[in-house]
Amino acid sequence: MDSVLSNILDAEDTDYGSNTYHEITTPAADDDDDNEPIGNDEDTEDEEDEGPDSDRWRHRTAILRTQLKPEQLLPIVTQTLDLWKSLGIDLPLFLLALTLLRSVELPTILRNWYAPPRTAKKGSRGMSARGTIDDFCTSLTRKRINADIARSLPLFSSPTEDVSTKALVKIQYNDLIEETKSAAPFMWSLLSEMAYSKKQRERNNTKCPDLMILNMISQAQYSRSQRRGKLQKLHALYLKASGTSARAFDLVHMLGICMSHKWACDAYETLADEKMREAQLAVQRPGWIISHDNVNLPMRAFSQRLHNQNHFISGTATTIWILPKSAYQLPTDANQDLNSHRILHSSEIFDLSRVICPNNIVLERIEAQNIQHVLRFLVDSPQFEKYGHKDHPDLKPPPSVEALPLGTKSKVQQFILKTCEIEEASYDGTEKVMAEIFRQLQLDTEVEQKQTGTERIIPWLGDQLTASRLRGLFRFHAEDLNSFERLDYMLPVFGWFHLLMALGNSLHAQYYGTSAGVGGLRHAFDLLGRKGLANQSTKGPFWHHLDEALHHICEAHFRACWLQEGNVRSIEELLSLAPATLRTMATTIVRQYASRQPIEEMAARDTESQDQQLRQQIMWNADVLVYIELRDAIRSGDVGRMEDITPTLLLRFAGGGNSNYTIELLEMMQGMYKEWPPAIV
Incomplete structure (x- = not known):
């Protein structure tokens, strides 16, 4: 008994957090009943503030504990038990009446009740209250969890x-x-x-x-x-x-x-x-665009029956784009003006000198953008992460040509219509898709059709096949009875994302090469370990992988040009150069390693003195910069830059045998420069 009491006095205090026992009696949340009280503290004991009296009693206990010797404790406990017996109470009744909430000794008391201490290898452990304390803690945990459930409901x-x-x-x-x-x-x-x-x-x-x-x-x-x-x-x-x-x-x-x-x-x-109701209201005001494309949906049946089989749906997905008011400011007679302009200028041909001989201002803007791309390939490299002049004016991009407005007031709304189970590849299918779109938008009534034909202008976007079908329908219905059936409201335009994909495929076809050849895409794909890029595909992630590979190969080529121009062995050696020096070097790289002039100069030499491998790399650099510029112009919304490189794109598709996009670009340029009035352009 003496050893047990000695261990109690010598036991180290353990930090149990707050010494205050705060009983939570919030009613538990009943199943499927969301009306239970939240944070109900009616039965919760108010927590008393700790004052100077509490500190005084704790100090008194600490002094008594230091003055009490272990051998003195047993007689005191025996005398106390005898006194309780004479008074008619025992230890449980005494503890029931005694309040120890403010005592710093309470955690030690509870710990000793849960696992009574004993001297190592000496004596047996006393009877504990482990089971009772476990049950009490479990019950208290349930109450606190139920209280948290109720409060967070x-x-x-x-x-x-x-x-x-x-x-x-x-x-x-x-x-x-x-x-x-x-x-x-x-x-x-x-x-x-x-x-x-x-x-x-x-x-x-x-x-x-x-x-x-x-x-x-x-x-x-x-x-x-x-x-x-x-x-x-x-x-x-x-x-x-x-x-x-x-x-x-x-x-x-x-x-x-x-x-x-x-x-x-x-x-x-x-x-x-x-959302359909919102779209129907949104199309009542001017300034919206339609785009649609084919979609293939495999429908699976887990329990197949004669009337429930796996099948494949070829349908059409349509999106309505609602432009902000700031981006669409046409006069009320824009529809009539468009048709009058078409009648007067549709038989005229736009000036082909825009394609063959662009003006010097456009060429200077294109060169400035190419110089900026070459600079970014260096400054954005991991080796230039700690370069201290990235915000220098000499490294800033050139001003935008004609960027679309940005901000919350220029936000474009998007509504996706219900997918229709109509195949759009044929003319008949395209007409059915158009009728279904007007039906979903509730524009198929006679009143709405009249308003559409005489007042609205609807740019209609899609891939090359969709744009070709729409343009064909426009020609077929040219002699119909009214403006709606003649499609006078429609401006068929191809989607630039599909043109970007076609441009990437054109580069793939021209520069693919072989594994043994140096400088071709095939050789680079093998070095980078890129799979699935041998054959062009319109399905799956082919374009995503090709786009990533084109960017990586382009960066590698131009960083090699930086090493060559700087006469250094590593990119880190260029960190000491000033921004003005870097811009000058980037200009030299573009003019010597990524333009047509050095190719023409090399062609004027004797065949034996021509470096065919260098010629191939310069051609690649010049062509891939067109892809990089178009990608960046689309992402930044600078339609002026997109227009600047349109002649280059037209010549590439014409020279590469892509007649479809050659026609699409010619049709767009004919519309911009001849058939569309200035208010629409």
Whole structure:
């Protein structure tokens, strides 16, 4: 007994956090009942403020403990027990009446009750209260979890009818994480300890389990009531948009991560109807564009029957682009002006000198952009990461030519119409697609058709085949009875993204070469380990991989030009050069290694003195810069730069045997320079 009491006095204090026991008696959330009180503290004991009296008693206990020797403790305990016996109480009754909430000794007392101390290899451990304390802690944990569930309930509440774009876009994971940490601190701490060990916290610098913990709490809320499925709704719509199969959907729904597949289909229909109504209102004002393209959908049947078989759908996907008012300022008679202009100038041919001999201002702008690209290949390299003059005016890009306005007031709205099961490759299919688009937009009535034919101008975009079909229909209907049937409202234009893909394929066809040859794309693909780029394809990720490879090969060529021009062995040796010197070197690189002039000068020499490999590399540099410039101009929205390189694109497609895009570029230039009035151009 003496040794046990000695160990009690000598035991080290353990930091158990707050010494205050605060009992939470918030009612637990009942299943499927979202009306339970939130943060109800009626039965919760008010936490008293700690004052100077508390500190005085703690100090007094500490002094008595230092003055008490272990051998004096047993007689005192014996006398105390005898006194209790004479008074008619025992230890449990005494502890029941005694309040130790403010005592600094309380954690040690509880620890000793849970696991009574003993001298090493001496004596037996006394009877503990482990089972009772475990039951009490379990009960208290349940109460605190239920209290956190009740407080955090509004964060995950989502009524059944609350399926709208406005409600869904308000959900922000980072904000929800912070709000849940505040509303359910105990449960968050508990789950965090479960999901992330101490070693992980010390070892990992980037991994954060907050999103997993948030979803754990969300699943618990959803398990209690389906009306608490805010995140589940968001996840269900994402999985549906990603094309997740119904079987996989059902599994994820069973795990409580998302809503059911049926709910997702119904919600999609609700959101589609909401957006369709917005689109129908948006097209009532001028300034919108239509683009559509073919789409292939494989439809799978898990349980096949005679009436339910796997099948393949060839359909058409359509997008409506609503331009901002600042980008579309046409007069009210623009439709009549367009048709009058067509009648007067459609038989005239635009000046071909724009293509063959561009003016010097355009050539200077193109050269300035090429110099900027060559500079960026150097400055954006890893070796120039610590270059201190990146913001110098000499490294700034040239001014834009005719950039589209940016900002919230210039935001373009996008509406995706319902996919129609109509194949658009034929003229008949294209006409049916047009009729379906007008039907979905509720522009198929006689009144709307009259307004479309006489007042509206609709640019109609698509790939080369779509633009060709639309232009053919425009010719076929030229003698119809009214302006709507004659398609007087339509401006068929090809999509520049498809032209960019065609330009990349043209470079691929010209410079592919062989594995043994030096300088060809095939040789570079083999060195880089790029697979799947041998044969051109319009399906799959071919263009994405080709675009990436063209950029990497282009950067390598021009960084080699920097080494050659700087007469150095590594890029790091150029770090000491001033920005003005770098711009001068970039200008020399463009004029000597990426233009037509050195090729013409080399062609004037004798055949034996010509360096064919250098000639090939200069041709590649000049041609790939056109691709880089078009890509950058499209991304930055500078239509002036796109117009500047249009003659170069026309000559490339004409020389490369691509008659389709040669015709498309000629048609666009004919419209810009002859058939379209200045207000539309």
